Amino acid sequence: MTAGSPNEPAPNDETRTADDLGDARFVSCVHGALTSDPQCGGCTKLDVPYGAQRAAKRARVLDAFARYSELARVTIGETVGAAPIEGYRTRAKLVVGRKGAIGLYARAGDHVTVDLPHCRVLAPVVARAVAALRSLIAQGALRAEADGGALTAVDVREVLGADAASEPRAMVTLVLRDGKQPSSDAMGILADRLVSLEPSIASVASSVVRPGSPQLLGSALRVHLGEASLPDRIGTGRTYQLAAHGSFVQAHRGQAEKLHAAVHAALFDALGELEGRRIVDLYAGSGALGLALADEGARVLCVEAYPAAVDHALEAARAQHLEALHGVAGDAAVVAADLAADGTRVDAVVVNPPRRGCAPEVRFALAALAPSVIAYVSCDPETLARDLAHLARLGYATEHAQPYDMIPLTDEVETLALLHRAPLPAPRILYEDDTLLAVEKAGHEPTTPQGEYASSLLARVRRLPGAKSAVPIHRLDAGTSGVCLFARRPEDVTPWQMALGAAEAEKRYVALVRGVIRSKGSISRALPDDGVIREARTRYRRTAVLAGHALIEARPDEGRTHQVRRHLATLGHAVIGDARYGHAPSNRHFSEKYGLDRTFLHCASISLVHPETQQVFVLEAPLAADLEAVLARLRREA
Secondary structure (H helix, E strand, O other): OOOOEOOEOOOOOOOOOOHHHOOOOOOOOOOOOOOOOOOEOOOOOOOOOHHHHHHHHHHHHHHHHHOOHHHOOOEEOOOEOOOOOOOOEOEEEEEEOHHHOEEEEEOOOOOOEEEOOOOOOEOHHHHHHHHHHHHHHHOOOOOEHHHOOOEEEEEEEEEOOOOOOOOOEEEEEEEEEOOOOOOHHHHHHHHHHHHHHOOOEEEEEEEEEOOOOOOOOOEEEEEEEOOOEEEEOOOOOOOOEEEEOOOOOOOEHHHHHHHHHHHHHHHHHHHOOOOOOEEEEEOOOOOHHHHHHHHOOOEEEEEEOOHHHHHHHHHHHHHOOOOOEEEEEOOHHHHHHHHHHOOOOOOEEEEOOOOOOOOHHHHHHHHHHOOOEEEEEEOOHHHHHHHHHHHHHOOEEEEEEEEEOOOOOOOOOEEEEEEEEOOOOOOOEEEEOOOEEEEEEOOOOOOOOOOOOOOOHHHHHOOOOOOOOOEEOOOOOOOOEEEEEEEOOHHHHHHHHHHHHOOOOEEEEEEEEOOOOOOEEEEEOOEEEOOEEEOOEEEEEEEEEEOOEEEEEEEEOOOOOOHHHHHHHHOOOOEOOOOOOOOHHHHHHHHHHHOOOOOOEEEEEEEEEOOOOOOEEEEEOOOOHHHHHHHHHHHHHO
């Protein structure tokens, strides 16, 4: 294969199926070849046969699910392949570098912009729009910030229009550095020149980004030519949504159509029919799926954090006479919790969250809404597995998950999981005898019933044989995982509590703390406990340093309330993810980048003297799967 010109990307063979591409290789890309310097960081699997790419994506889902006992029986389908795998990308967010380079950062990670005039994956209309921008820069009409101008990035999106006869067009957003942006009149002239170079460009806008911002796209959107939103279709369906500058869209239109069809079929199978069914679409974006479901007669509530996206969904619904679609702008957790609190019951919920997955509050609200089926669409297998395991403990089991190759030639994989109501799973038993049950506690689960939680570990323990009268011997915080002890009967509690409080007893915690703490030490500081100031000491030992933070083992000599968390916070090395005593920016970083959605604290072992045999024994729980997944990502980065 040969690379196309900037204005004519390599042609796509639309007649080839994904199976036809099993042995196809794409090593000829001039930007991603091993000999290129610098090397594009986009398509990381150019030299891998397509069949092997699909297998690797399925393996990634399998690996993520394998960590969780709650997901042991989930079947994982073969990855649904894409065709074409070139010229497919309907949206491109590209950085602009020196001498007008438009592309992606180099794979070496040094923020060098690789110019991509022959990119093989961009949809033709997107590639032509980018080529027109490159020409405008070459003519001196627009300058990159790196060359003293204002342009830092560009976002180009393909739109298909309201009907099948429409030709693809492009929406272009120019991202300008705050304080350097041209006047509105100058931007209008630039937009006219851009369209004269590429007539398929239907709308040109600009947004402003502040210096030092980590976001590629800015704010203060201004439209300089065309409309602020345009009709766009996922595929051959009857409905369309309104695409706006900077709004989310799936990268591969054909794969998105397959995924939407699968969600529709799953809801139909679960509900029998969609007419009159109440469906909540969380993280709905501009409502592409919700509009299609409303067209089938469903009563759809689209929930999206961005008000403009909700407005576009409602506007598209009115234009298509879909009165059954409604929308609300707000945080998914808040809106879903309010619906549950009002006693709202729904037939189905569709969730399509960002990479960090559903917040714990969303998962609790999903269970409270009691739908017959949940369709969960995810772009991250690790956070998907974490959420599905938690939902299993809330009464929703997953039977099947289906991977989709939404972004060919990369490691990324989209997955659709279907959940139905099921009995609560029993906790894993670490040790048991006639009087004691040691079980593995997960995060986001209180030891005993609490009003804001739908269930508790105690409720699950009492489902075990011979444990219907079980009583906790001690308690772990809802956000802490690990070894938790229960007496089978109330009369068995006192001997075990005495053994746990004896001098020989020891608890060992694993924690990830902010920054690099000393290799070992102890913290002696009195803490208020039940209204009384009491002495407390916590010993710790650093076991690893990962991405500038430390993994430690902590051994509290006492069991004061939140002792480990409070002591570590006083050193300036708060436990990552600790919302009460921790560092909020670090917590946000770990949530967004590593999928951590709770305190990284795990009771790894308890050693004590058995009250009957007088033998010392140790009860251990392996690191919780969600925390192990976070460490795996940190290690990959290191």
